[in-house]
Amino acid sequence: RPVKDRLLIGAVRGAYADMLARDRHAVLALFLQVPASEVDVNVHPAKSEVRFRDPAYVRGMVVSGLRHALSTGDQRSAQAPTASAMAAWQAEPIAPPPPSASQGNIFGQPWRPEPRVSEAGLAWRGYEQSVMAPLSARAEVAAEPVADAAQHPLGVARGQISNTYIVAEAEDGLVIVDQHAAHERLVLERLRSAGAGQGTAPSQALLIPEVVELEEAACDRLEEAAGKLAEFGLALERFGPNAMLVRAIPAALAKGHPAKLVADVADDLAANGDALLLGEKLDLVLATMACHGSVRAGRTLSVAEMNALLREMEVTPRSGQCNHGRPTWVKLAHGDIEKLFGRK
Structure with a gap:
């Protein structure tokens, strides 16, 4: 049955502390086997919570187990830019410059400046x-x-x-x-x-x-x-x-x-x-x-x-x-x- 346990949630967050940003949450399947005598399943009237006899031991076991599993994964797991980030990189069309008055026609003939060499x-x-x-x-x-x-x-x-x-x-x-x-x-x-x-x-x-x-x-x-x-x-x-x-x-x-x-x-x-x-x-x-x-x-x-x-x-x-x-x-x-x- 589904239960909520702050100890397990905190242990998972602790194991992923340096792997996920604070606004991210891990999705995982955690199989935890403990003797029946070490867990109280009747602590809540609706059976939605459990209590461990030795919570520190359970937390340490979960944290160390998850970290060991994470250490066997890809060491460099790169991230590709998101689609929105890629879209932001798309170049906008450059508008043509407005015509200058000096480039207009005078008496029907286009003006052509004399070729000269300048410092610029x-x-x-x-x-x-x-x-x-x-x-x-x-x-x-x-x-x-x-x-x-x-x-x-x-x-x-x-x-x-x-x-x-x-x-x-x-x-x-x-x-x-x-x-x-x-x-x-x-x-x-x-x-x-x-x-x-x-x-x-x-x-x-x-x-x-x-x-x-x-x-x-x-x-x-x-x-x-x-x-x-x-x-x-x-x-x-x-x-x-x-x-x-x-x-x-x-x-x-x-x-x-x-x-x-x-x-x-x-x-x-x-x-x-x-x-x-x-x-x-x-x-x-x-x-x-x-x-x-x-x-x-x-x-x-x-x-x-x-x-x-x-x-x-x-x-x-x-x-x-x-x-x-x-x-x-x-x-x-x-x-x-x-x-x-x-x-x-």
């Missing part, structure tokens, strides 16, 4: 020559050939738009990458690997340890999680009742602000009170740390840096979505580009 004309000719010159003569950096789709499905970087989006040419189309969102996911997965026992994240020791003043409850939570945070490269010590001492931060965050990072981590540990397990709270912490250590929008990247980002995305799980569930890249297939120009 010379400048235009120089511009034409530079534009029409062979690409090899104008290119600042030798362009790499388009990579094989099987070897490098995200293609080869060709440039940036607004120092925010990477434009890459793939064998089957054009790839546009949100550099901040993509790098944020890469940093998160590195930190997750360290927390899963696949090594300790490299840290950067502070020359002068920084004291961060917080509320006593926040310091208690940070002290409790200090051992796990150290695996991610964040070394903290208690420094009195209302302060924490920061001795090291993750190497990826070496240019960040330790005080702001520690305050954000404390907020994440306090999120939702006891509704989230420590593991889920630490996942929020990792997302915060990844945001602090990722490439920002507006930063100019070299071609080598852009290609390095693309290569790492190709081998990183869940690189198709940022830590908030939004897409990190989209692809315009050759067919879509041909439609934009009326070739198909």
Whole structure:
């Protein structure tokens, strides 16, 4: 019979937290088998609710099971532009310029100006020559050939738009990458690997340890999680009742602000009170740390840096979505580009 259970709904949302945007909801079939003695089906008069004897255990089992299932899917799941987005790209017809008075007929004869050379004309000719010159003569950096789709499905970087989006040419189309969102996911997965026992994240020791003043409850939570945070490269010590001492931060965050990072981590540990397990709270912490250590929008990247980002995305799980569930890249297939120009 259909039932409503906030625990299961919250567990599903927690598992999909970094895979779906907040305004999206997962559609899935979840088969949960527990002993009859572990669930009370008579908690509601209409039998529309159930209650588990150990809700924390059930939530942890559901979250870990769903995340394991999601990890076996497509790692890069790209998104194609929607039909409405494609329609917005359609070029509007350009109206012909209005006739000028100087181009009219005088006494029935068209006016023909005397040919003369002007500075503007010379400048235009120089511009034409530079534009029409062979690409090899104008290119600042030798362009790499388009990579094989099987070897490098995200293609080869060709440039940036607004120092925010990477434009890459793939064998089957054009790839546009949100550099901040993509790098944020890469940093998160590195930190997750360290927390899963696949090594300790490299840290950067502070020359002068920084004291961060917080509320006593926040310091208690940070002290409790200090051992796990150290695996991610964040070394903290208690420094009195209302302060924490920061001795090291993750190497990826070496240019960040330790005080702001520690305050954000404390907020994440306090999120939702006891509704989230420590593991889920630490996942929020990792997302915060990844945001602090990722490439920002507006930063100019070299071609080598852009290609390095693309290569790492190709081998990183869940690189198709940022830590908030939004897409990190989209692809315009050759067919879509041909439609934009009326070739198909």
